[in-house]
Amino acid sequence: MSQLLRDIEELIFMSRIKQIFANGKAFIPFVTAGDPNLEITEQLVLAMAEAGADLIELGVPFSDPVSEGLAIQKADERALLAGTTADKIFDMVKRIRKTTDVPLAFMTYINPIFVYGADKFLSNCKECNMDAVIVPDLPFEEKDEILPYCEKYGIDLISLIAPTSKERISMIASQAQGFVYCVSSMGVTGVRNEITTDITQMVSLVKAAQDIPCAIGFGISTPEQAKEMAQKADGVIVGSAIVEIVAQYGENCVKPVRDYVFAMKQAISQ
Amino acid sequence: MKKGRFGIHGGQFLPETLMNAVIELEEAYEFYSKDEAFVKELDELFKNYTGRPSLLYYAEKMTKDLGGAKIYLKREDLNHTGAHKINNALGQALLAKKMGKTRVIAETGAGQHGVATATAAALMGMECEVFMGKEDIERQALNVYRMELLGSKVHTVTSGTQTLKDAVNETLREWTSRVSDTHYILGSVNGPHPFPTIVRDFQSVIGKEVRSQLQEAEGKLPDVLLACVGGGSNAIGLFYDFIGDESVQLIGCEAAGLGADNPKNAATITNGSVGIFHGMKSYFCQDEYGQIAPVYSISAGLDYPGIGPEHANLYDSGRAKYVPVTDAEAVEAFEYLSKMEGIIPAIESAHAVSYACKLAPKMDKDQIIVINLSGRGDKDVAAIARYRGVDIYE
Numbered sequence: 001m002s003q004l005l006r007d008i009e010e011l012i013f014m015s016r017i018k019q020i021f022a023n024g025k026a027f028i029p030f031v032t033a034g035d036p037n038l039e040i041t042e043q044l045v046l047a048m049a050e051a052g053a054d055l056i057e058l059g060v061p062f063s064d065p066v067s068e069g070l071a072i073q074k075a076d077e078r079a080l081l082a083g084t085t086a087d088k089i090f091d092m093v094k095r096i097r098k099t100t101d102v103p104l105a106f107m108t109y110i111n112p113i114f115v116y117g118a119d120k121f122l123s124n125c126k127e128c129n130m131d132a133v134i135v136p137d138l139p140f141e142e143k144d145e146i147l148p149y150c151e152k153y154g155i156d157l158i159s160l161i162a163p164t165s166k167e168r169i170s171m172i173a174s175q176a177q178g179f180v181y182c183v184s185s186m187g188v189t190g191v192r193n194e195i196t197t198d199i200t201q202m203v204s205l206v207k208a209a210q211d212i213p214c215a216i217g218f219g220i221s222t223p224e225q226a227k228e229m230a231q232k233a234d235g236v237i238v239g240s241a242i243v244e245i246v247a248q249y250g251e252n253c254v255k256p257v258r259d260y261v262f263a264m265k266q267a268i269s270q
Numbered sequence: 271m272k273k274g275r276f277g278i279h280g281g282q283f284l285p286e287t288l289m290n291a292v293i294e295l296e297e298a299y300e301f302y303s304k305d306e307a308f309v310k311e312l313d314e315l316f317k318n319y320t321g322r323p324s325l326l327y328y329a330e331k332m333t334k335d336l337g338g339a340k341i342y343l344k345r346e347d348l349n350h351t352g353a354h355k356i357n358n359a360l361g362q363a364l365l366a367k368k369m370g371k372t373r374v375i376a377e378t379g380a381g382q383h384g385v386a387t388a389t390a391a392a393l394m395g396m397e398c399e400v401f402m403g404k405e406d407i408e409r410q411a412l413n414v415y416r417m418e419l420l421g422s423k424v425h426t427v428t429s430g431t432q433t434l435k436d437a438v439n440e441t442l443r444e445w446t447s448r449v450s451d452t453h454y455i456l457g458s459v460n461g462p463h464p465f466p467t468i469v470r471d472f473q474s475v476i477g478k479e480v481r482s483q484l485q486e487a488e489g490k491l492p493d494v495l496l497a498c499v500g501g502g503s504n505a506i507g508l509f510y511d512f513i514g515d516e517s518v519q520l521i522g523c524e525a526a527g528l529g530a531d532n533p534k535n536a537a538t539i540t541n542g543s544v545g546i547f548h549g550m551k552s553y554f555c556q557d558e559y560g561q562i563a564p565v566y567s568i569s570a571g572l573d574y575p576g577i578g579p580e581h582a583n584l585y586d587s588g589r590a591k592y593v594p595v596t597d598a599e600a601v602e603a604f605e606y607l608s609k610m611e612g613i614i615p616a617i618e619s620a621h622a623v624s625y626a627c628k629l630a631p632k633m634d635k636d637q638i639i640v641i642n643l644s645g646r647g648d649k650d651v652a653a654i655a656r657y658r659g660v661d662i663y664e
Binding site for chain 1: 272273281282283284285286287288289290291429430435436439442443446447448449543544545546547548549551554556558559560561562
């Protein structure tokens with residue numbers, strides 16, 4: 001009986017992430033939790049949800065984020081300097097959950113999860129109704145490090161594919177959950193003037209392996225870029241550009257971020 | 271069984287962008303490490319370019335002074351470029367060239383691996399860029415100029431603690447942005463599989479030579495092998511051939527900075543816990559939330575918050591032990607060996623010399639300690655002078 005309940009629960013959880021792609025193209029903003037502090041992050045999440053964000057990525061700051069460019073590195077530094085910890089972030093998400101059920105994903109590195117305890121981390125994720133985790137330094141070959149706990153607590157482990165993935169795409173996509181995070185460019189996160197990767201081909205290789213939504217991230221900042229990317233995939237992820245607004249406005253960032261998210265969602269919905 | 275594991279340690283914790291690169295590297299290494307022509311070519315380079323085998327020197331004055339075990343120094347400091355780092359740099363550069371790569375990148379702490387990589391790149395006609403923390407660039411200025419002289423570009427890393435850990439971060443970031451023509455010559459037995467295995471294999475020449483040299487000199491095995499450990503490449507190079515010889519004690523000397531109980535240290539086994547960072551599961555200096563600690567050591571080459579996964583496993587199994595050595599003890603040993611034997615050791619290697627000074631008097635006179643003198647100390651002279659309050663600049 002309890003297994004049946006878990007199965008039903010799992011189905012409900014699964015559908016939450018897929019639902020975000022049900023109403024047109026999804027806009028997925030990222031902010032680092034605790035930058036400039038957790039009170040502002042809480043306001044940012046609510047504001048972004050109101051402005052049309054379909055899923056919000058919350059970065060759990062890490063001292064050495066090797067996949068990040070300078071903007072998010074600095075955001076992580078600011079958040080850690082402000083005393084942000086995983087426990088405080090879980091508490092914040094619980095507060096957020098009293099107001100909104102907007103789908104939420106944690107983006108962090110494997111070490112903060114591993115050292116906290118994967119079981120405890122993912123159990124806490126479930127307790128505060130998180131929907132997914134994204135771990136850029138946990139490739140397909142190593143996903144068993146946390147996958148059993150993701151499954152135990154019904155949290156989607158989002159898979160990433162990169163321009164260099166080639167023949168790995170079908171292997172990764174066939175076992176992917178929720179959506180596939182398509183890394184648009186070589187290198188680290190950060191605003192780019194141009195995205196030259198053949199996104200259409202990446203997406204079609206994913207879809208050939210599994211009918212699963214694809215969201216494009218890395219390098220997207222302008223409404224024009226977002227619109228172009230949205231035509232090639234199911235959703236668009238924007239991190240550094242938002243984090244730069246947070247850096248620029250500090251505690252007064254909520255309104256400019258809301259306006260930005262609104263404009264981006266409008267751009268991809270046209 | 272997962273690939274590249276040493277007990278629970280090791281693995282391949284990397285961004286997806288780099289996965290095909292490490293798989294390609296693994297396949298190439300699998301092929302070339304068994305390719306006679308490759309092995310011969312590298313062996314020739316070791317002999318004719320590096321000057322191998324390096325001497326195994328009986329430190330008679332030091333032995334008498336300490337009044338216990340016989341002390342031998344494995345003179346990796348006499349290698350071309352002045353440290354053991356050249357063994358790995360030549361091996362990986364040659365491998366990269368065979369793989370059709372035209373550009374190499376590397377991190378460096380003290381600058382020894384950077385210089386070795388720049389040297390190998392110059393020799394093989396490859397483009398080379400080295401990433402070095404701002405703090406290390408200041409304390410190892412001579413090596414920076416040396417790399418530039420060898421035709422390499424040196425990037426100043428200003429992120430994080432501006433030391434070796436951050437140099438590795440930046441080199442990994444650079445590799446994700448340009449991977450098709452570029453090989454990352456990782457300098458120690460750390461990082462994702464297959465690096466810990468490749469680097470260990472290229473460094474294992476140290477222990478193999480020690481075995482035959484000591485056999486010739488003494489007709490027996492050593493009792494204790496001592497080496498300093500940051501990531502642990504010179505230590506594994508010395509230890510590896512002896513892992514199966516249970517009578518041989520393996521001891522790694524970690525940098526304890528201002529003291530193992532002072533926050534300013536880099537003694538990973540002494541103070542660290544299991545984590546996953548820089549592509550590997552191993553021991554790291556970190557907090558309860560997995561934030562990597564800002565470590566410290568006077569030695570830029572040991573100023574690293576992690577240790578290679580094979581060492582982590584040798585520690586878990588009890589086969590090797592790891593002891594902390596402070597800045598003050600290392601500086602004292604630096605001066606001691608200089609005056610006693612006329613050999614100025616790298617401040618990194620001085621950590622191992624220091625522990626030998628503690629250990630030798632407690633051992634019998636017919637026992638043997640081999641210390642890996644992994645590098646020469648010319649690069650450290652100005653910094654040690656400043657440590658002693660003498661205001662000289664390079």
